[in-house]
Each structure stands twice: as structure tokens, then as C-alpha cells.
């Protein structure tokens with residue numbers, strides 16, 4: 001593998017919350033355009049790993065680099081900017097702004113980047129169409145089903161054309177059929193845009209759709225390639 005293919009890299013991550021060790025030496029690499037599942041039992045550190053990859057959590061030891069730049073070498077502002085432009089986050093709960101419509105929620109990352117309101121609204125409308133809920137643009141999150149909310153979250157995660165999308169349990173809050181449809185939307189959308197995709201999940205069927213699976217146990221990655 002050349003350095004150029006590497007998009008995200010995490011090495012020897014340790015992270016504790018009080019006396020609870022969430023990560024104990026986890027390592028993972030994500031190549032450009034690759035689709036990766038992170039699986040493992042409840043409490044094995046999957047969400048913590050995802051947030052370290054996103055730079056929303058800093059590890060106690062070890063490091064994460066994005067496109068060759070170590071996240072711990074950046075200021076908090078620079079990490080936020082990097083995340084805004086290059087990393088799409090799709091989280092399970094509470095990520096939509098309740099006061100805003102679906103369209104406004106999707107447009108928000110573009111407005112934060114300084115894009116013109118009309119351009120942001122147009123891009124948001126296109127993404128709502130791509131994820132199959134163009135007709136719900138004016139609904140607020142409380143008026144949407146769980147699956148529709150997840151589609152809005154996917155559209156919002158992808159609207160900035162990120163190089164990588166990090167998704168935490170996109171099926172977790174949904175029934176089996178609804179969950180599968182939502183993941184299919186996510187997989188299809190990232191394949192079309194060429195973004196890499198990292199999905200944290202309990203669902204092994206979902207993992208089977210990905211290019212590769214990394215398994216976490218007790219805060220350590222069992223993946224064989226991570227140490228290659």
C-alpha cells in the first residue's frame with residue numbers, strides 16, 4: 001500500500017473514561033474510497049474509535065492522521081475545519097437540529113463553510129432527492145420517522161463532499177428492513193461520490209457489504225491488516 005492510498009490512519013490508540021479503558025492499543029487504516037465495517041461486542045470501544053478518527057475525541061496515547069496530517073498537531077479550530085470540509089459524520093442519536101427543517105439541517109454544514117444561502121439550499125435539495133426524501137424537505141425532525149431522520153443525517157453528512165464518511169450504528173434505532181434500506185442509501189451514496197466509508201455496527205450482514213471488517217475486542221483491534 002502506498003502512503004498516497006492512505007486516507008485515515010490510527011495507531012496504538014488508548015483512551016480511558018475515568019477508570020474505564022475504552023481503547024487499549026487500537027490501530028486501523030482507511031484507504032481512499034474504501035468501505036470498512038467496525039464490529040465488536042457492546043462496550044468494545046467502537047464509538048470511541050470512531051470519534052478518535054473524527055477528531056471529536058483525542059486519544060490519551062497513540063495518534064490519528066488524516067491525509068498525512070496528525071490530528072494532535074492541529075489546533076481545536078483547525079481540527080473542526082478539517083472535519084467540516086473533509087469528514088462527514090453520521091451519528092445515531094440527536095444529531096439533527098430540532099428547530100430546523102430537513103432542508104435546513106442538510107444545508108447547515110455548507111452555511112457554516114460560508115456558502116451562499118441559495119447555493120446551500122439547492123445542494124441540500126439535491127441530496128434530499130438522492131436519499132429519497134425530497135418530499136419531506138419542509139418537515140422538522142419530530143415530524144420524520146426514524147428512517148427519514150437517518151436519511152437526512154446521511155444527506156447532511158455527504159453534502160460537503162467529504163473524502164470519508166464516519167457512521168455510528170446507522171441501523172441501531174431502526175427495524176431490520178428500515179435499517180437495511182438506510183445502510184443501502186449510505187453505501188450507494190459513498191460509492192457514487194467515491195468517499196471512503198467507516199461504519200460502526202453490531203450487524204454482521206451489514207459488515208458483509210463492506211470491503212473489509214475490523215473487529216474490536218476489549219479496546220483492541222483484531223484486524224490483521226492494521227499492523228501491516
Ligand SMILES: Nc1ncnc2c1ncn2[C@@H]1O[C@H](COP(=O)(O)OP(=O)(O)OP(=O)(O)O)[C@@H](O)[C@H]1O
Pocket residue numbers: 017018020021022040041042043044045046047048049
Ligand atoms: N463519555 C463516556 N464516559 C464514560 N465512559 C464511557 C464514555 N464513552 C464510552 N465509555 C465507556 O467506554 C467503553 C467503550 O464504549 P464505546 O461506546 O466506545 O463502545 P461500543 O463498542 O461503541 O459500544 P456499543 O456497541 O454498546 O455502542 C464502555 O465501557 C463505555 O461504557
